[in-house]
Amino acid sequence: IPDQVGFAEAAVATDSVATAYHAVVAKGRVFDSHTVAVIGLGGLGLNGLAIATYRGARVFGVDIDTDKFEQAKEFGARDCATDLKSLSNETFDVILDFAGAQKTVEAAISSVRPGGCVVLVGLAAQSVQITTTVIVTQIVTLKGSTSASIQEFREILDLIASGSIRPFMKEIPFEDVGKGLELLATGNVNGRLYTIPSLTDNF
Numbered sequence: 001i002p003d004q005v006g007f008a009e010a011a012v013a014t015d016s017v018a019t020a021y022h023a024v025v026a027k028g029r030v031f032d033s034h035t036v037a038v039i040g041l042g043g044l045g046l047n048g049l050a051i052a053t054y055r056g057a058r059v060f061g062v063d064i065d066t067d068k069f070e071q072a073k074e075f076g077a078r079d080c081a082t083d084l085k086s087l088s089n090e091t092f093d094v095i096l097d098f099a100g101a102q103k104t105v106e107a108a109i110s111s112v113r114p115g116g117c118v119v120l121v122g123l124a125a126q127s128v129q130i131t132t133t134v135i136v137t138q139i140v141t142l143k144g145s146t147s148a149s150i151q152e153f154r155e156i157l158d159l160i161a162s163g164s165i166r167p168f169m170k171e172i173p174f175e176d177v178g179k180g181l182e183l184l185a186t187g188n189v190n191g192r193l194y195t196i197p198s199l200t201d202n203f
Contacts, residue, residue: 001157005157011194014156017165020047020051022145024051024096024119026148027145028094028119029094030052031057032057033056036052036058036059037061038052038072039063039107040063043168044098044121046068046190047168049072053075062081064082075168083107084111085107088111092111095117095119097118100120100122102125104122104124106130115141117140120143171193174196176195
């Protein structure tokens with residue numbers, strides 16, 4: 001771990017940052033010439049958005065929760081919308097779906113440009129139905145993505161150390177871990193929560 005990276009940042013880096021990095025870089029092959037849509041602006045999606053922005057792409061965020069738009073724009077989104085149809089003036093080279101619901105997968109496949117790439121990361125639904133006609137006639141590449149390689153972990157830590165990207169994370173006191181888990185269960189957490197037990201008076 002580089003000296004400039006804390007333990008909490010490193011822990012988050014090997015989870016939500018690494019998964020997003022692999023999706024954007026290895027699977028989506030996002031570069032500065034691309035226009036990209038990121039569906040799902042939770043912890044994974046925001047990190048994916050930040051990484052795509054760092055690589056020079058024009059990035060747009062999509063989420064049904066408009067409260068997430070401000071944070072997404074801070075991470076580099078040009079604009080945000082509650083669905084891809086609202087961004088129909090844009091031509092997307094790559095669409096990264098960090099939600100993985102039936103509607104988002106369908107929308108991604110039908111909204112990416114001919115010859116474009118859709119990367120599926122989220123697993124909101126265990127199975128979805130897709131229109132193969134669109135994939136075949138529009139020559140759409142559909143990829144699944146998860147985790148990352150050891151080399152990618154090293155690259156991510158270097159990017160965090162240099163300040164090029166920053167994990168979206170929030171510290172909570174150790175005694176509030178139960179409350180944090182409740183927030184996670186109800187979907188009311190943006191980014192990643194972390195705690196440092198050694199800082200509590202009762203440890």
